[in-house]
Amino acid sequence: MGTDRCAYLSRLRLVDPIPKLWFSLTALLVCVFAESVAVGLFTLAVLSGLNVALGGQRVRDVVHFLKVPLAFLVVGCLTILIRPIGEAEALWALRLFGRFRWGITAYYLRLALLVLCKALGAISAMYFLSMNTPITDLTMALERLHVPKLLVELMELIYRFIFLLSGEAGRIRVAQESRLGYQNFRQSIRSLGELASAVFLRSLHRGNRVYAALESRGYTGSLTTLPGQYAPGAWFYPMAAGVAACQILIFFAERSVLP
Amino acid sequence: MSCAIEVRGLTYTYSDGTKALDAISFQAEAGKVTGILGANGAGKSTLFLNMNGVLTPQSGQVLLDGQTVGYSRRELPELRRRVGVVFQDPDDQLFSADVYRDISFGAVNLGLPEEEVRRRVEDAMERTGVTRLKDKPTHALSYGQKKRVAIAGVLVMEPSVMILDEPTAGLDPQGVSDIMRLLCQLRDALGITIILATHDMDIIPLYCDQVYLLSGGKMVASGTPEDVFSQPELLRQNHLRLPRIAHLMEILRDRDGVEVSRSAATISAARREILRLAREAGEQAE
Numbered sequence: 001m002g003t004d005r006c007a008y009l010s011r012l013r014l015v016d017p018i019p020k021l022w023f024s025l026t027a028l029l030v031c032v033f034a035e036s037v038a039v040g041l042f043t044l045a046v047l048s049g050l051n052v053a054l055g056g057q058r059v060r061d062v063v064h065f066l067k068v069p070l071a072f073l074v075v076g077c078l079t080i081l082i083r084p085i086g087e088a089e090a091l092w093a094l095r096l097f098g099r100f101r102w103g104i105t106a107y108y109l110r111l112a113l114l115v116l117c118k119a120l121g122a123i124s125a126m127y128f129l130s131m132n133t134p135i136t137d138l139t140m141a142l143e144r145l146h147v148p149k150l151l152v153e154l155m156e157l158i159y160r161f162i163f164l165l166s167g168e169a170g171r172i173r174v175a176q177e178s179r180l181g182y183q184n185f186r187q188s189i190r191s192l193g194e195l196a197s198a199v200f201l202r203s204l205h206r207g208n209r210v211y212a213a214l215e216s217r218g219y220t221g222s223l224t225t226l227p228g229q230y231a232p233g234a235w236f237y238p239m240a241a242g243v244a245a246c247q248i249l250i251f252f253a254e255r256s257v258l259p
Numbered sequence: 260m261s262c263a264i265e266v267r268g269l270t271y272t273y274s275d276g277t278k279a280l281d282a283i284s285f286q287a288e289a290g291k292v293t294g295i296l297g298a299n300g301a302g303k304s305t306l307f308l309n310m311n312g313v314l315t316p317q318s319g320q321v322l323l324d325g326q327t328v329g330y331s332r333r334e335l336p337e338l339r340r341r342v343g344v345v346f347q348d349p350d351d352q353l354f355s356a357d358v359y360r361d362i363s364f365g366a367v368n369l370g371l372p373e374e375e376v377r378r379r380v381e382d383a384m385e386r387t388g389v390t391r392l393k394d395k396p397t398h399a400l401s402y403g404q405k406k407r408v409a410i411a412g413v414l415v416m417e418p419s420v421m422i423l424d425e426p427t428a429g430l431d432p433q434g435v436s437d438i439m440r441l442l443c444q445l446r447d448a449l450g451i452t453i454i455l456a457t458h459d460m461d462i463i464p465l466y467c468d469q470v471y472l473l474s475g476g477k478m479v480a481s482g483t484p485e486d487v488f489s490q491p492e493l494l495r496q497n498h499l500r501l502p503r504i505a506h507l508m509e510i511l512r513d514r515d516g517v518e519v520s521r522s523a524a525t526i527s528a529a530r531r532e533i534l535r536l537a538r539e540a541g542e543q544a545e
Binding site: 140163 | 311313340357368377412
């Protein structure tokens, strides 16, 4: 399905999630705070490259996932790029209804490019994390980093049961369709409402059964478990420092070249 | 006979007034497989939850190795450790998306040191044959695989009694014999007493040493599988049936007047009967 499937196949699957988390976060934060097109592109290239080189992900998958948010990004950047510009000097402009002057100025072109590259860099950093770390390892890491336990447990339970609920909803939907439940708009609304209430009731019942099963295994209020043994990942820290250093260098280099 | 677990006069009423269990008594012999038969809604699941301390009976006792079990806060963890329950739907039991972590849950709750938890998890995975599934997410497993993981999650607590609610429901024929073989291996290797609720009549004569028939919250029959199968009317009243082979024997006896044993409920027993009949017919012809 999503990045999670890649994560289970990743070569870094068994590496301690905390260094992976810090590595991605540093790259992401430096990329976001450096107001620079070059740093964005550098982050995009390096993190996607490492995703392939270290994680063993297929280039096709990495590109595919990068394309997912691209549509939103492009639309978002277009609204920055093309805007009412008054009588300012423009690279390109046109008059709407002979009164409003819309167009692209050099300033907004740079801004749009900056936003696009920064976002792509940040996204590639997040993908490096999520394509090489299964969610359960990530929540485990959050717990070790002292994120409130209640929050972490909720995330884990939601992640586990979302698959069951969506499967159940899918089966109900098929059953409804097989009895012509979605013939027209009115009926569709009605069937959808019934589906929602059925899924809600079922999850309520399942909740009770899950609780009984947890109790029978000695549940006393906390879902403490032991993860499998991780491979050491301390080598991610020097790599994080290296990547951050390069990012900062490129940032200053760009500053010195551009006015 | 030494009893691993005994239930005496256990009564449980739900808060809405439904009397789910009415003075139930039964015994499960140590190191044996005890079957509990009962139609849907007969009270099997309620009984199991009482035996494991998730529910507290209004009256009656549960005895483990001859000692009365307490339901106080202090005694509950020990009861839950010694009596493990494998629920019917493994999706109800597996709460973690990570197989290894889910299996470790029970052992962690016992407050064991990390190495001991790991040893037990590895051991349970090995015994149930799920070692190579440990790097997969729970939702990617098949139903039978989830069932094995659920069993492993109970094994880590090293229970002396393992209760399984409908262990064969939802499995294909191959899966049924695999799971039953696994249970027999656990019984033989670890000496675990196994109690299983089922309405899969055909596995009863193959695997169970003792059978109880639960109906409307009451125990209405008990004995060896042969004893219970000699009362086909009682089974039918309770929405159950004879095993196919036993049914065949019943028809041969009652309709065709052939002198076959009523207790032949498995293929090997039926084979013996048929060979005996053939031999007798041969002797008569001579």
